[in-house]
Amino acid sequence: MTLTITKIAEDLAAGRCSSRELVDDALARIRAHASLNAFITVDEDAARRDAEAADRARHAGGAGALTGVPIAHKDIFCTMGVKTTCGSRMLADFVPPYDATVVRKMKAAGCVMVGKTNMDEFAMGSSNETSYFGPVRNPWDRDRVPGGSSGGSAAAVAARLVPAATGTDTGGSIRQPAALCGITGLKPSYGRVSRYGLIAFASSLDQAGPMAQTAEDCAHLLAAMAGFDEHDATALDVPVPDYVAGLGRDLKGLRIGVVAGHFAQGVEPLVAEAVREALREYERAGAVLVDVTLPNSAHAVPCYYVLAPAEASSNLARYDGVRYGFRAPEYQDLEDMYKKTRSQGFGPEVKRRIMMGTYALSAGYYDAYYVKALRLRRLIADDFARAFEHCDVIAGPVSPSTAFALGAKNTDPVSMYLNDIFTIPVNLAGLPAISLPAGFAGGLPVGLQLIGRYLDEARLLNVAHRFQQVTDWHTRVPAGF
């Protein structure tokens, strides 16, 4: 399963393989590498059945671009009839009665889902260690984290268990695990992809996107995922460009914004060096580097840790044990039922964020925290708008470090939060950004982040794709896979 979906689609179209064969191969690899703990649910029978249906559709002449391509969905997307846990005890047995729009659209494009990938509980985490179903291991070093929250999807693609997977990104949850696992992951602009059926963490920041081996694959996947949805009032009703057609443009004259601070204190030197080398590669391709500043991004992490928990505290109120999901087995009365259900159903990081968010929205603190954070968010977005007057994309590291050891940061929330220092400003500004493999540091992958103008995914994919035409970092596979 080392093929990209672009290649798989060609092979399927040419009749060189069947979807059933591809799915069998994926299932076998998932089983063989179960110790990665990348998956929470795998329904082999359903996957085979869907693969056979895809093959029949192809024979009948009804195949689309992705018909028969095996993929995995992050376990945050509701899948009708298939358990959707969001990495939480609260939803450990929850079976949704409907498909998320992303799931429905990818089904319609012909993708065959082989399973649901592991993740940080309710997408709250940067290491996949908050999952109720245990941590995912990084295929490059099993004692290290894959990043989070879409750690299962990243590890599954890095280990070539599946050619592609979906993820979600609230503060870096697609890009950081993509970087730490050496794959390509795109966080689209806020509103580009429907959030309907994506279990909410922070509604104004959450965005679904593709995780795959290459930017070209991401282009195919985004084409299937993106677009207006009548079920999501924040989904944009604007045309979706042809992302694949735009990949070939050359980079002559491309202005790449670089923030000096992104290579300074706190960034591992080898990470900084790999990213600098990637920038030199771009210069060789004809791009020019431009210095830009994003002064308010320095405050992005605290800003985010007011707004995201505030929204989460409200979004997660529905898990009360009344209608679905976990309910504490014993309780005295209604209030006791709420307390026990939520105490036992949520893990420590989720509880921490619910408490932070509740506090930030409380009478007497709302103006000092929530309102101030909203103002800061506006300033951060304005910085980007100004920077994009001088450049076409902004490049830098995805994460200040490579994959860290399991357990290294999970007793220190703030140091964990600071891992997302370069990704969080992008969510606050609602912009698209892509993470792509840009080398190695100490044998571990380093990710390059390219941030684009609002709704400029096509350019990001093009700029990332051209890099992958002249480098082979994205083709590297961890030993043993």
Added chain:
Amino acid sequence: MEWETVIGLEVHAQLNTRSKIFSTSKTAYGAPPNTQANVVDAAFPGVLPVLNREAVRMAAQFGLAIGATVHRRSVFARKNYFYPDLPKGYQISQYEHPIVEHGHLAITTPAGEKVVGITRAHLEEDAGKSLHEDMNGFTGIDLNRAGTPLLEIVSEPDMRSAAEAVAYLKTLHTLVRYLDICDGNMQEGSFRCDANVSVRPMGQARLGTRAELKNINSFRFVERAIDYEVRRQIAVLSSGGQVRQETRLYDSARDETRSMRSKEEAHDYRYFPDPDLPALIVSEALMAEATLAMPELPDAKRRRFSAQYGLSAYDAGVLASSRELAQFYEDVVAAGAEPKLAANWVTGELAARLNADGLDIADTRVAAPALAGLLRRIADGTVSGKAAKDVFEAMWTGAGDADAVIDARGLRQVSDDAAIEEVVRQVIAANPKQLAQYRAGEEKVFTFFVGQTMKASRGKANPAKVNEILKRLLAP
């Protein structure tokens, strides 16, 4: 000491949209539990609200009707609290930026007309219901009502008595039904009211501490609950105590209010803008649609009825109190009935009959053209007003139109002078004693002759003519 009562009202009017405010579920009342609740209403993981434009149009229309500002941009906010019938753990409402602000409503009180300010009206969703009966000790949750659109209408503290509060409520009730944005059914909870009540020494500018009265589901209970609460507060203050700011529940069975929770126990709702819903933008197109759909409002209609049809203020008011009744009246007039006679019959005979049968004007058994047919026969002298009542009764029970009933029952009024004179002569001839009395100056005997003549004509003689002819023939 003399006390002044100060009342402000919060009304929750369910908007009669076909589907819910943020989902496609139906809103019909009385369906089996949870048959009108989908994944959005039940707040399943991952679902999102999508605003029903019809609810917005209705709110805009209400805003126009009360002369308010309809904000082109308003914001939905989340009101967070835990309750089993609140599936999301928050209610989507409007808080800092409501869609409607600064309106007013003119009410009629015994002391004359008064204008009550309307602070704001905002859109929000209703909660579900908790069920306790037939649940074997458990609590059941019915989410059929969850997500039904509500317009919360908040008045200024402009009312000074329970009677004024009721007058305001009735006027508002008439208005929302006129606009056809709420069915106004108080039993089913389509039109609910909370009252903020305080008292202060007469002449004091500062407001007293208020209590919020909940759970008042009829006009009568509003009056009683306020009256009780005013007496209670005056008693507390008169004995040197202090009124606590609190929420009180009205118990109609005991006719009293009881403390539900104090200000200290009040929830911190942690309002914040709902990130799932972009700011609500009311387009000029929607405003144009609302303006175009605006019916003639009760006040304007009342004034027009007085001017156009020469009706008394009272009759015009009664007829304009319901859009359907007013329409029926105008249909009767349009079908050729004399306007004042039509007003008398619609507010009198017809209203009494509807009332007796427990029917709405929509269910009338005598349609407007049929009633007009009868009224024309009164006007042209074919039937007497008295006989017409019998004709109406017959029409009500399906005996056919006015002319058919009049003919079938031989009720056609006799207006032919010669025929009446013949009857009168016979009556006079048969009653020489009374004739003598009359001619001796006992004028009251006249009515005896009228009665005898009418009897002899079996009620069909035109009374005016009978009077005229009797006077002539009785004269010495």
